[in-house]
Amino acid sequence: MAIEHAILVALSERSASGYDLARRFDASIGHFWRATHQQIYKVLARMDENGWVETDAVKRNGRLDKKTYVITPAGRNELLRWTREPSASDVTRSDFTVKLRGFADASAIKSDTMRRRAEHVATLAAYEESEQRFYPNPTELTGADLGSYLALRGGIHYERNGIAWCDEILTGINGAEN
Amino acid sequence: MAIEHAILVALSERSASGYDLARRFDASIGHFWRATHQQIYKVLARMDENGWVETDAVKRNGRLDKKTYVITPAGRNELLRWTREPSASDVTRSDFTVKLRGFADASAIKSDTMRRRAEHVATLAAYEESEQRFYPNPTELTGADLGSYLALRGGIHYERNGIAWCDEILTGINGAEN
DNA sequence: ACTATTTATGCAACTGTTTGCATAAATAGT
DNA sequence: ACTATTTATGCAAACAGTTGCATAAATAGT
Structure with a gap:
């Protein structure tokens, strides 16, 4: 109930591939939400099924497709819905x-x-x-x-x-x- | 690599049952480490196998035994070992x-x-x-x-x-x- | 030319955590 | 007497997250 939203925020700023997202999480977003690339790829696939993101996959012969993820109107909607919920108080596991x-x-x-x-x-x-x-x-x-x-x-x-x-x-x- | 240690700290202050621990986590320790009773029972069982805690189970006919957990010397040792490790920087998932x-x-x-x-x-x-x-x-x-x-x-x-x-x-x- | 790093994606296995359920006696409140 | 809450333990399923591994082309460094 949360890394999805961090990804939606990242994609609402700018479309990106899973790899790009992983780097952006390492740089700025990662200060308050860490995520590995494996996790990001997994969650992106789930979000694609939900219709929150879309991908234009570019075929690269032999290799896996390169995918750029774009937030959909349904994704923006979900982001808005979630923003309007009261946020859970963050328990710092220290x-x-x-x-x-x-x-x-x-x-x-x-x-x-x-x-x-x-x-x-x-x-x-x-x-x-x-x-x-x-x-x-x-x-x-x-x-x-x-x-x-x-x-x-x-x-x-x-x-x-x-x-x-x-x-x-x-x-x-x-x-x-x- | 962590709730175990929070439990060891709690038990080093004072021996307790799983139920007691759950309440103590709700009260003071829970401010920096939340845990449900289900999780605590599971982890206590694992810690018992490791020899970090011991239990004197009191038979209560019909019902499940009441168990009071006590930290063992091995448990104190593990607490000391862990204390000497550098602590991971806490990423507040906010x-x-x-x-x-x-x-x-x-x-x-x-x-x-x-x-x-x-x-x-x-x-x-x-x-x-x-x-x-x-x-x-x-x-x-x-x-x-x-x-x-x-x-x-x-x-x-x-x-x-x-x-x-x-x-x-x-x-x-x-x-x-x- | 060779080597190392970066770009790029993903599966599989494991560990950790949460949520839902179940049981049952003791105690306190009405 | 009845009812609700507290005490007390735990299993099972689902979900979240981490770690290890694998692939392979492009690029940069020596």
């Missing part, structure tokens, strides 16, 4: 929080926290670069551009928050050592 | 972010955002109450208590961040309407 709560090895948690902090810093830098590059005038955005911008802002908030939490964890662990 | 990015219906997104904001406010209030009640002197915490406290702090950060993002989304959408 390995790290489980680990922290268990607190089985303080020094291992400390180094893992430092590693994660560095990841957050790197991702934040990438997001902020995108923000500057693609959205220099955020107050003028409308429609899908506004949506993409606000999604990116969510990522920025998320990473900053992650850094602040890591710092608090490190302070807490260091404090307990004395 | 329905809402997909929806926001698609931006298929601004007014639906606006009301969904308001609804989510209210949820964040309510959860934050519950977390803050726990914080005051159970951790009045955070600087004095050590070991598992410190871990639980820092996990709770993560939840507080997460909810505050969620509220801030919702506010930004609402400002953005309202701005675009004029």
